[in-house]
Amino acid sequence: MRTSLSESSAAQKAVPAAKTETNSVVALVGSPNSGKTTLFNWLTGARFKTVNYPGSTVDYSVGRTQARYGEAIAVMDTPGTYSLDPKSPDEEVTFKAIFDHKEFGTARLVVSVVDATLLGRQLYITRQLLESGFRVVLAVTMSDLLSESGRKIDRESLSRYLGIPVVLIDGRLGGGINELVEVIRAELSRSSDDVREVRPVRWDDAKVESELKKLDLIASQVLVSDTPSVAPKTFLLVRERTKKWDRILLHPVAGLVIFFAVMSALFGSIFWLAAPVMDWVDQALSWLAEAVVNAVPEGLLAQFLSDGVIASVAAVAVFIPQIFILFVGINLLEDSGYLARAATLIDRPLSLVGLGGRSFVPILSGYACAVPAMLSARSINSRRERWLTLFILPLMSCSARLPVYALLLTFVFFDGASWAAGFTLAAIYLGTIVLGAIAASLAGRFLQLEDRSFFMLELPVYRMPRLKVVLRQALTRTMNYVKRAGPAIFTFALIVWVATTFPNYDLEDKTERLDSSYAAQVGKYIEPVFEPMGGDWRTGVGLISAFAAREVFVSSLAVLMQVTDEDEDSLQASLIEKMRDAKAPNGMPLFTTASVVGLILYFMIALQCLSTVTVAAKEAGSWRFAIVQLVVFNIVAYALAVGVVQGLRALGIA
Amino acid sequence: MSTTTTLADLPPETTKTIANLAGDPVLVARLRELGFIVGADVKVVGRAPFGEPVLVEIRGSTVALRKAEARCVHL
Ligand SMILES: Nc1nc2c(ncn2[C@@H]2O[C@H](COP(=O)(O)OP(=O)(O)OP(=O)(O)O)[C@@H](O)[C@H]2O)c(=O)[nH]1
Ligand SMILES: [Mg+2]
Numbered sequence: 038m039r040t041s042l043s044e045s046s047a048a049q050k051a052v053p054a055a056k057t058e059t060n061s062v063v064a065l066v067g068s069p070n071s072g073k074t075t076l077f078n079w080l081t082g083a084r085f086k087t088v089n090y091p092g093s094t095v096d097y098s099v100g101r102t103q104a105r106y107g108e109a110i111a112v113m114d115t116p117g118t119y120s121l122d123p124k125s126p127d128e129e130v131t132f133k134a135i136f137d138h139k140e141f142g143t144a145r146l147v148v149s150v151v152d153a154t155l156l157g158r159q160l161y162i163t164r165q166l167l168e169s170g171f172r173v174v175l176a177v178t179m180s181d182l183l184s185e186s187g188r189k190i191d192r193e194s195l196s197r198y199l200g201i202p203v204v205l206i207d208g209r210l211g212g213g214i215n216e217l218v219e220v221i222r223a224e225l226s227r228s229s230d231d232v233r234e235v236r237p238v239r240w241d242d243a244k245v246e247s248e249l250k251k252l253d254l255i256a257s258q259v260l261v262s263d264t265p266s267v268a269p270k271t272f273l274l275v276r277e278r279t280k281k282w283d284r285i286l287l288h289p290v291a292g293l294v295i296f297f298a299v300m301s302a303l304f305g306s307i308f309w310l311a312a313p314v315m316d317w318v319d320q321a322l323s324w325l326a327e328a329v330v331n332a333v334p335e336g337l338l339a340q341f342l343s344d345g346v347i348a349s350v351a352a353v354a355v356f357i358p359q360i361f362i363l364f365v366g367i368n369l370l371e372d373s374g375y376l377a378r379a380a381t382l383i384d385r386p387l388s389l390v391g392l393g394g395r396s397f398v399p400i401l402s403g404y405a406c407a408v409p410a411m412l413s414a415r416s417i418n419s420r421r422e423r424w425l426t427l428f429i430l431p432l433m434s435c436s437a438r439l440p441v442y443a444l445l446l447t448f449v450f451f452d453g454a455s456w457a458a459g460f461t462l463a464a465i466y467l468g469t470i471v472l473g474a475i476a477a478s479l480a481g482r483f484l485q486l487e488d489r490s491f492f493m494l495e496l497p498v499y500r501m502p503r504l505k506v507v508l509r510q511a512l513t514r515t516m517n518y519v520k521r522a523g524p525a526i527f528t529f530a531l532i533v534w535v536a537t538t539f540p541n542y543d544l545e546d547k548t549e550r551l552d553s554s555y556a557a558q559v560g561k562y563i564e565p566v567f568e569p570m571g572g573d574w575r576t577g578v579g580l581i582s583a584f585a586a587r588e589v590f591v592s593s594l595a596v597l598m599q600v601t602d603e604d605e606d607s608l609q610a611s612l613i614e615k616m617r618d619a620k621a622p623n624g625m626p627l628f629t630t631a632s633v634v635g636l637i638l639y640f641m642i643a644l645q646c647l648s649t650v651t652v653a654a655k656e657a658g659s660w661r662f663a664i665v666q667l668v669v670f671n672i673v674a675y676a677l678a679v680g681v682v683q684g685l686r687a688l689g690i691a
Numbered sequence: 692m693s694t695t696t697t698l699a700d701l702p703p704e705t706t707k708t709i710a711n712l713a714g715d716p717v718l719v720a721r722l723r724e725l726g727f728i729v730g731a732d733v734k735v736v737g738r739a740p741f742g743e744p745v746l747v748e749i750r751g752s753t754v755a756l757r758k759a760e761a762r763c764v765h766l
Binding site (some may be wrong): 119120122124154155157158161242245246249250253273276279280283284287288289290292293377381382384385386394489491492493494495496 | 715717718719720721722723724725726728729730736737738739740741742743744746750751752753754755756757759760
C-alpha cells in the first residue's frame with residue numbers, strides 16, 4: 038500500500054536518469070509479506086510503506102542502490118506473488134514487470150525473497166524462477182525469528198541444493214545487505230557470456246506436487262539447531278504466540294466485539310486525542326496572524342494576508358493533528374498484523390453485499406485517501422468484487438473530509454465535551470460503511486460481470502508495531518496531505534478573497550462590502566440551487582470550491598464568513614461565532630441542525646475529488662465507470678441532502 | 692464424494708492428512724501454493740463469526756479459507 042502516488046512515482050523517476058549501460062534491472066520477487074519492500078528500502082534508501090499484510094505492494098517501483106554500496110545498481114520492488122501463475126491484478130503486475138517490462142525487458146537477475154519461517158512453501162516461486170531461466174540469488178529474510186526458537190539455516194547446504202547463492206537478511210536491523218549487494222554484483226559480472234532464454238514455466242499438477250514435496254524436504258534439512266547439543270524446538274515461538282492471540286482476536290464472539298471496539302476507537306479517538314493539540318495549534322496560528330498583521334502596513338495587502346491567506350490556512354490547519362492521529366491509528370493496525378484478521382472477520386458480512394474480506398484493506402485505507410485505496414484493490418482476485426470495491430471507495434470518508442466534519446461538529450458541540458464530537462464522528466464513519474454496503478448491493482444488481490470469488494488469506498505473525506516507524510510514516514503521510522491540500526487552499530484563498538472584496542474594496546462596512554462583491558453578485562444566481570439544502574450563496578461558493586479539494590470548503594468558508602482575530606481569542610472561535618451569526622436569505626440562522634446534517638450527508642456521499650475519478654478510470658479500465666460514479670454520487674448526495682433537510686424541517690427541526 | 696470428508700467438515704482441533712485436491716483448477720492451484728499438498732497435515736483451529744472463513748493450520752502457518760475452498764481439500 039503506497040501512502041500516495043507521488044511517493045511511488047518519486048522512486049520510479051529515480052532511474053531513467055541513471056547511466057545503466059544496458060538498462061537492466063535486478064528484480065526482488067517473492068511470496069506476499071516475505072519482506073521485499075523492507076529489503077528494497079534498505080537497498081535504495083527509499084521509505085516505502087511496509088505493511089504486515091500479504092498483498093501490500095500493488096505496483097512495481099524502481100530505485101538505485103545507495104551510494105554506500107558502491108556503483109549503483111537498478112533494483113525493482115514487485116508486488117508479492119505465490120507463483121508465476123498470476124491470479125490477481127497485483128500478481129500480474131509482477132509477472133509483466135519481470136518478463137516483459139517496457140523499459141527493462143526481462144529482469145537481468147532476480148533476488149528471490151523468502152521468509153525463513155515459511156521456507157519450504159516460499160521456495161516454490163524460487164524454483165519456478167530458476168526453471169523459467171532466470172539467474173537467481175536467494176535472500177532469506179526474517180532469520181531473526183528463527184534464532185529465537187533455537188534454529189538457524191544451514192546456508193551452504195541450501196545453496197548446494199538449489200544451485201544458487203544464498204544470503205541471510207535481517208530486515209529489522211539491515212543485516213546482510215552489504216553481502217547481498219556484493220553477491221548481486223558478482224552474479225551480474227559473471228552473466229555477460231551466457232545468454233539464456235527466459236520463458237515462464239507451466240507445470241502440471243504432478244510436477245507441482247513433487248516440487249513442493251521436494252522443497253519441504255530441503256527446508257527441513259537446512260533448518261538446523263543453533264547449538265549442536267540441543268535439539269531445535271519443533272515449533273516457532275512467534276507462531277505459538279500468534280496462535281494464542283488469534284484464539285481471542287478471531288473468536289466468533291469476542292473477535293467481533295474487539296473488531297468493533299478497535300474501529301470505533303480508531304475513529305472516535307481522533308477528536309479527543311487531538312483536542313489539546315488543536316488548541317495549541319489554534320493559539321499559535323492566532324499569534325502568527327497577529328504578528329503578520331502588525332508587521333505589514335495597513336492596506337489591501339495586509340487585508341489579503343489576514344482575511345484571505347491566514348484565515349484560510351488556519352481554518353484547515355487546526356485539524357491537522359486529527360489527520361495525523363488518524364494516520365497513526367491506521368499505521369499501527371498495518372504494522373501489527375491485525376489487518377489480515379479484520380479482513381477474515383468481516384469476509385462473510387462483506388460477501389453478503391457482493392464484496393469480500395479482501396475488500397477490507399482498500400476500504401480502511403479509503404479512510405485516509407481514495408487514491409492509494411483504489412490501487413490496493415488490485416489484490417482482490419475476483420473482478421466482480423474488485424469492481425464493486427472500486428465503486429464504493431469514494432464513499433469512505435477520506436482525510437480530506439475530516440476538516441469539514443470537524444468544523445461542523447466543532448460548531449455543533451462548541452461548548453460541549455470533546456467526547457460528544459468524537460462519538461458523533463465515529464458514528465459518521467460507521468455510517469459511511471452502511472452507505473458503502475447499500476451502494477455495493479445496489480450497484481451489484483446492475484453489474485453483469487461474473488467472476489470466481491475466493492478468499493484464501495495467510496494470517497501473518499503478529500509483530501510489535503515499531504513506534505518510531507509508525508510515527509515517521511504518519512508524519513510523512515501528513516506532510517503529503519499538507520502538500521496536496523496546500524496549493525488548493527492558497528489558490529482559493531486568493532480567488533475567494535478577491536471575489537468577496539472587490540469591486541467595493543474601500544467600503545468601511547465589511548458586510549456591505551461582501552454583499553456588493555462580485556462573489557455575491559454571481560452567488561445570487563446559484564443560490565436557488567443551494568437553498569433547498571439549507572444553504573445560501575456563501576455555502577454554495579464553498580461547496581463549489583470544494584471540487585478543488587474538499588478541505589477548501591473550510592478555508593473558503595473562513596474567507597466568506599470574514600473571520601478576524603479582532604474580537605475573539607482565537608481564529609477558530611471567531612469562525613464558529615461568525616457561523617452562528619450568519620443569516621440565511623429568509624432571515625433565519627444559516628447553520629442550523631438541519632442544514633449541518635444536510636452538509637455532512639452531502640460530504641459523505643459527494644465525489645468531489647478529480648484525482649479519484651482519474652484513478653478510478655484507470656483501475657477499472659473504463660472511463661464510463663468513472664463518469665457514472667462521478668455523476669451518480671453527486672446527484673445522490675444533493676438529492677439526499679435536500680430530502681433530509683426538508684424532512685427535518687417538516688418535522689419541526691430547523 | 693460422500694465417502695470422503697473434506698476440510699470443510701473437519702471438526703476443530705483434529706489433525707488429518709490431505710488425500711486429494713479436487714475442484715476449480717484455479718482454487719486448487721492457489722491451495723497448493725499455500726501449502727495444501729497431498730500428504731500434508733491440516734487442522735481446523737477455529738472459525739470466524741457466522742461460520743466462515745475457516746481457520747486452518749497447515750505446516751506451521753495459519754490460513755483463512757471460505758467453506759467453498761475448504762471443500763476442495765479431501766482428507
Ligand atoms: N522480524 C522481521 N520482520 C521483518 C523482516 N523483514 C520484513 N519484516 C516485516 O514483515 C512485514 C512485511 O514486510 P514487507 O517488506 O512489507 O513485505 P513485502 O514482501 O513487501 O510484502 P508484499 O508487498 O505484501 O508482498 C513487515 O511488517 C515488516 O516489518 C525481518 O527480516 N525480520
Ligand atoms: Mg511490498
